[in-house]
Amino acid sequence: MSIPPTAGLFPGVISDINAEFIELKTDPDESIALGIAMAVIGNIITTLGLNIQRLAHTKQEQDDAIKGGGFGGASDTVPPTHKNTWWLGVALMILGEVGNFAAYGFAPATLVAPLGAVSVVANAVYASLMLSEEFRMRDVFGTILVIMGGAGLAYTSPRKEAKLNSATLLAYIFSDIFFIYAGLMVLIYVCILSVSRRYHSRYVAFDLALCAILGSCTVLATKGLSVSLRMTFMAEENAFASGVTYCLIAVMVLTASFQIRYLNRAMSNFGTSQVVPVYYVLFTLASVIGGIVLYREFAQLVAWRISAFFGAVVVTFLGVHLITSDRPPPDRRATDDEEG
Numbered sequence: 001m002s003i004p005p006t007a008g009l010f011p012g013v014i015s016d017i018n019a020e021f022i023e024l025k026t027d028p029d030e031s032i033a034l035g036i037a038m039a040v041i042g043n044i045i046t047t048l049g050l051n052i053q054r055l056a057h058t059k060q061e062q063d064d065a066i067k068g069g070g071f072g073g074a075s076d077t078v079p080p081t082h083k084n085t086w087w088l089g090v091a092l093m094i095l096g097e098v099g100n101f102a103a104y105g106f107a108p109a110t111l112v113a114p115l116g117a118v119s120v121v122a123n124a125v126y127a128s129l130m131l132s133e134e135f136r137m138r139d140v141f142g143t144i145l146v147i148m149g150g151a152g153l154a155y156t157s158p159r160k161e162a163k164l165n166s167a168t169l170l171a172y173i174f175s176d177i178f179f180i181y182a183g184l185m186v187l188i189y190v191c192i193l194s195v196s197r198r199y200h201s202r203y204v205a206f207d208l209a210l211c212a213i214l215g216s217c218t219v220l221a222t223k224g225l226s227v228s229l230r231m232t233f234m235a236e237e238n239a240f241a242s243g244v245t246y247c248l249i250a251v252m253v254l255t256a257s258f259q260i261r262y263l264n265r266a267m268s269n270f271g272t273s274q275v276v277p278v279y280y281v282l283f284t285l286a287s288v289i290g291g292i293v294l295y296r297e298f299a300q301l302v303a304w305r306i307s308a309f310f311g312a313v314v315v316t317f318l319g320v321h322l323i324t325s326d327r328p329p330p331d332r333r334a335t336d337d338e339e340g
Contacts, residue, residue, distance in 0.1 A: 035107025
């Protein structure tokens with residue numbers, strides 16, 4: 001079920017696209033496997049960088065406690081941001097995010113987004129090894145579920161996807177179905193925003209729903225931009241000659257900025273054990289639905305594969321919940337250690 005590229009609210013913009021567009025031009029399976037590898041490795045490296053930064057902050061807090069003061073309490077105290085360890089963490093996080101960004105150029109967004117669960121598993125392992133946090137039996141079961149879910153996602157996800165360029169991307173953006181989807185997302189966003197000021201400190205889902213909607217926009221823009229840059233490097237087209245590229249950059253930067261704002265607000269009101277699983281579920285669902293609507297990533301999948309794909313997503317959700325739930329906050333862990 002493919003939608004003709006000229007079916008849209010502004011058909012004149014893409015009237016020069018001929019009927020050959022409807023014939024699916026696909027990437028080989030090997031490129032999707034490469035995208036999966038980039039996403040997995042990118043998430044592992046990003047989480048390693050985050051935990052190295054956490055380690056730098058933890059050591060700084062321990063040093064301050066020994067010296068009996070904060071950053072201003074001792075003249076020889078060096079902030080974590082002035083240490084090589086902290087900057088190593090920053091460099092690894094940037095490197096990992098580059099890998100995640102590149103993954104969207106090779107694999108469907110509906111596959112790359114759920115693979116963010118790898119970072120949850122990696123975080124539990126790194127925190128146990130580097131920060132002496134407990135790796136519980138439920139973490140083991142959660143890790144097994146995430147691995148099973150990830151394998152299911154890789155097996156049931158689209159084996160091939162349409163090649164994109166500026167013209168086909170415009171065709172997707174200006175189709176009626178995407179305008180309906182975008183209108184619904186804007187309506188939902190405005191409705192949640194109108195009541196979130198009253199309830200965001202009582203219910204975690206309000207801020208995280210706003211994050212998920214913005215995050216799905218970031219994913220869709222990242223996918224289009226990554227593919228455009230990939231084609232530029234392969235000399236298939238010059239992405240920088242198209243205004244679409246700059247629009248995608250603007251959407252990616254703006255949505256990511258507001259997403260961080262709402263995520264930080266949720267983190268300040270609720271614990272990580274609540275924020276992480278709820279955010280992961282909402283973000284993944286929003287990103288998968290967005291990829292299905294905009295990039296037609298499920299166009300060639302039969303019903304059983306689509307059902308199995310969402311089943312794998314649910315298994316991954318359960319794994320993330322097991323790993324992140326019932327974890328005491330850092331201050332409570334410290335109190336328990338002192339009492340013990």
